Amino acid sequence: MIYLDNAATSYPKPENVYNAMIDHMKNAGANPGRSGHRLSLEAGRAILKTRELIGTLFNIDNPMQIIFTSNATDSLNLAIKGVLKKGDHVITSTMEHNSVLRPITALEKIGVENTIIQCNAEGVIDPEDIKRAIRSNTKLIALTHGSNVTGTLMPIEAVGRIAKEAGVLFLVDAAQTAGIYEIDVNKLNIDLLGVPGHKGLMGPQGTGILYIREGLDVLHFKEGGTGSKSEELTQPEMLPDRYESGTANTPGIVGLGAGIEFILKEGIEKIRNHEKELTQYFIEALAQIEQVKVYGPKDSEKQGAVISINIGEEDSSEIAFVLDQAFNIAVRSGLHCAPLAHKTIGSFEQGTVRFSIGYFNTKEDIDRAVEAIKEICKEI
Amino acid sequence: MIYLDNAATSYPKPENVYNAMIDHMKNAGANPGRSGHRLSLEAGRAILKTRELIGTLFNIDNPMQIIFTSNATDSLNLAIKGVLKKGDHVITSTMEHNSVLRPITALEKIGVENTIIQCNAEGVIDPEDIKRAIRSNTKLIALTHGSNVTGTLMPIEAVGRIAKEAGVLFLVDAAQTAGIYEIDVNKLNIDLLGVPGHKGLMGPQGTGILYIREGLDVLHFKEGGTGSKSEELTQPEMLPDRYESGTANTPGIVGLGAGIEFILKEGIEKIRNHEKELTQYFIEALAQIEQVKVYGPKDSEKQGAVISINIGEEDSSEIAFVLDQAFNIAVRSGLHCAPLAHKTIGSFEQGTVRFSIGYFNTKEDIDRAVEAIKEICKEI
Structure with missing residues (x-):
């Protein structure tokens, strides 16, 4: 085949991804961040390690700003719905995946306006078109880094500058590029970065990442046990707990860490x-x-x-x-x-x-x- | 240890869980339900197989009513927020986990009322207290099947009858009981069943299930690629696609299937x-x-x-x-x-x-x- x-x-994944997952499941398969026994602590350390590896890869200063999700769609939904409110305007492109287009379309019902910038026949976007589309109520620009249909690479550096100058948030969908292209969230002025764990990062399916720039207010849509502030009936404010309720996909996250280790090693x-x-x-x-x-x-x-x-x-x-x-x-x-x-x-x-x-x-x-x-x- | x-x-998981996951990842690690090639079809079949095994375990007639989630918290959030709207009333108990209490508390902000039934010092609930708490606007009763603190088993059969008689939806949190206690969604009048994949069902972390009774209208909170009706910018209505956007946690779901096979074999x-x-x-x-x-x-x-x-x-x-x-x-x-x-x-x-x-x-x-x-x- x-x-x-x-x-x-x-597919396939690097051999160390399979090995790390099985080794973790067999030898440290407890719940991270909950109990205090050694297996649980080991699981917690394994998750922190992956968070730090992700931080290294994308030049994220504080790994606690990295949220584990179940896939890039999950990340993009959280990012888009977490920042857009009634009356806001969002700019995106015709080259986006349904994981961006469908949430943005769904938000029309609650009064979020959108502009979908027309790309040319090769899937290329003109950053000036984005600049011209910015209105006083524009809150977010959501753009793919690379099209999943044509591979077309988007000018995210130029768009990041435009977003920063206009005081608009910039969400990048790196589903096709993470792990293959340099993505420095600081250099590129990225406020929100949605990434699958199982494509270029070579981790297993069931893993995704959302990076949230420090200080950015993003709503949470899931509440539950976080192993922190358990005495309270409201969701804790601190990251990543605010967005990571319930038991983490520890074997998946361990596999993702192994995938990133492979990438960093290969270069x-x-x-x-x-x-x-x-x-x-x-x-x-x-x-x-x-x-x-x-x-x-x-x-x-x-x-x-x-x-x-x-x-x-x-x-x-x-x-x-x-x-x-x-x-x-x-x-x-x-x-x-x-x-x-x-x-x-x-x-x-x-x-x-x-x-x-x-x-x-x-x-x-x-x-x-x-x-x-x-x-x-x-x-x- | x-x-x-x-x-x-x-922990540990049955040996066949580890084996099934690794075997799947190494030999059929493609995306289910998207591409048409043999690896993708095999991944799709593996997911369907787990769905059917879950159907067998809980006596669910139509496996398409089974939604894969990332954990029980994810399932419970979807169930609770998917059915409760402004002006509705929900009944729950003091023995619930934060995965039930926190979403219900969060809904207070949008005008969902709640009654938290006091259990006795052994964690036991009186079904009559639930019956008395039902109001004209009561939409949902959310109850754990077994407490994660004291193990106390809740009278879900009696509560299921009360819910049915009153025309109120019944959500059961089976986090501590699924795979160990008989749960027949039909016999017990369960409308919504939230289950983790990684506890009694012996699957890996990162897996969860929500059963939704056929015909029940539950909102979706994530939109994205489903591999179905890709030409449309709105989320497809059909189940399970409506609630399963983005790449599935295929290795996790395969492991969950292996866990359930183990359970069915042991009895x-x-x-x-x-x-x-x-x-x-x-x-x-x-x-x-x-x-x-x-x-x-x-x-x-x-x-x-x-x-x-x-x-x-x-x-x-x-x-x-x-x-x-x-x-x-x-x-x-x-x-x-x-x-x-x-x-x-x-x-x-x-x-x-x-x-x-x-x-x-x-x-x-x-x-x-x-x-x-x-x-x-x-x-x-």
């Missing part, structure tokens, strides 16, 4: 360069196949390791099915939960066949994918 | 009888130690495998610390995130030392605990 669905979840630049090289190689090979339409920038400098294509007018699901059944190649087809992105790039009806490359893919994998696509083109 | 903190999380009665036997044995031994005060019913027919004690006027944390450090026995001390329960049983200042027994504990473990308590009593 050639796995080219890393934008959905990275983020090495990971990025490997993925860039394969992306460029793939794009150039695809350019040689007449029936293939490649979406997005078609330039590994301007996109992450996500390449969406179509073959003629063929249904994208059909192509993905053949790639799986006949060639043992795993990709994703359809709309990828980002409908406006497809309207933007012109593939709303057809969807796209999405190849997403991970650190463990090889040049041979790309060769096999190219060969398969050529075979399919011949058959059509 | 003698682990007697199973009310926090069961729930065998598990309960083992825990009951050890509980009764422990209670009787504790009754012989003069300085020890045991809370709760002190009768394994009336309580789960949770035994809270204090030794004289000693601080509960101090005793737990000594049990860990000098005797290698893991218990939990303090308020156990249930402050009103301690006010009810008279231990609010001192907290309690909580021993919670699991299926893998032995008579020898209890002997060791009793010996340790005797030693500590001698020293004081």
Whole structure:
């Protein structure tokens, strides 16, 4: 099986991720932050360790500002609904995932206004369009760092500057870029950063992160046991407890920590360069196949390791099915939960066949994918 | 290490839980319900399998009414906030965990009224008190099945009847009983059932379940990618998608399925009888130690495998610390995130030392605990 669905979840994980999870579950599987016995303390330390590793990766000064969630969708919902109130205005883009678009749409009911900036056919946004959309009641700019459909990299540095100058909060959805691209929350003026644990960070599914800039007031939507201030019937104010009620996904968080350790050890630049090289190689090979339409920038400098294509007018699901059944190649087809992105790039009806490359893919994998696509083109 | 903190999380897990998780992660670690390739389909099947196993365990006719959450707190928040609106009234008890009390308290701000029924000093509730508290605007009764402080079993069958007769919804918090006690949602008239995956169900941390009775309208609080109706910017109405946005905790859910398979194989009665036997044995031994005060019913027919004690006027944390450090026995001390329960049983200042027994504990473990308590009593 050639796995080219890393934008959905990275696979496989580094060996140390599996090992750390099993080791933790077997030898320290207690509840963190509750009881005082040694297993519980060990679980608590393991969680703190992951929090600190995340802090290192994103240059977050205070690891207590890092909230563990169950996935990036969970993070983005908390961020969006936690800061937007009736009468506020939010700016986002047509390249966003439904994990951003659906919460923003849901908030229309309570009187939160939104502007969805139109990106061009390659998924590229003009920061000046964002600047022009800012109103007196604009509270938040929510932008993906890299499209999950075309890989298009967004100018988050420029947008961060615009947000800061305008006194508007800046939320970045780093679902496709965390662990592969440098993200320094201070340098990029990021107030809120939503990240899945199971994609570029190489942790297991069931993990997500929300970074909240210190001093920022974000509502909480879940209350419960936090192991702190147990005598009170109201949620504690201190972070991360305020947003982390109930038993933590300790094995998942331990696995996430192991994933980040792997990344820090390999070096983020090495990971990025490997993925860039394969992306460029793939794009150039695809350019040689007449029936293939490649979406997005078609330039590994301007996109992450996500390449969406179509073959003629063929249904994208059909192509993905053949790639799986006949060639043992795993990709994703359809709309990828980002409908406006497809309207933007012109593939709303057809969807796209999405190849997403991970650190463990090889040049041979790309060769096999190219060969398969050529075979399919011949058959059509 | 003698682990007697199973009310926090069961430990160890059955061997097949570890194996199923690792095997799934290594061999089928893709995203369920998104892509169409074989790994993704296998992940989807694995999740469906767990859903069906849960259906079998709780006699839930339609497994699609089972929602995966990140823990019981997550489930309880969704249930409570999903059905209660301004002007509604909810009835609960003083024996509840903060995962019930805190969300209910938070709802006071939006005009949801509550009545917290006083239980007696053993944590026992009188169903008639609940009946008397029902008003014309009562929408929900939220009750624990078994106290996490005293183990006290609540008369959920009687309360279920009262709720049904009054046309009031019935939410059961089965955090301490699922997997050990028979819970038939139909027979018990349960409309909403909140369950952690990592306690009696023997799955990993990071998993929880909410059962929602078919036809019941529960609000959703998270929107995002569901892999369904991706063309729409609004959340799909169909279950479980409506409540399950973003990537599922597939390894966790697979582990949970393995835990339930273990339970179904052993038989729930065998598990309960083992825990009951050890509980009764422990209670009787504790009754012989003069300085020890045991809370709760002190009768394994009336309580789960949770035994809270204090030794004289000693601080509960101090005793737990000594049990860990000098005797290698893991218990939990303090308020156990249930402050009103301690006010009810008279231990609010001192907290309690909580021993919670699991299926893998032995008579020898209890002997060791009793010996340790005797030693500590001698020293004081």
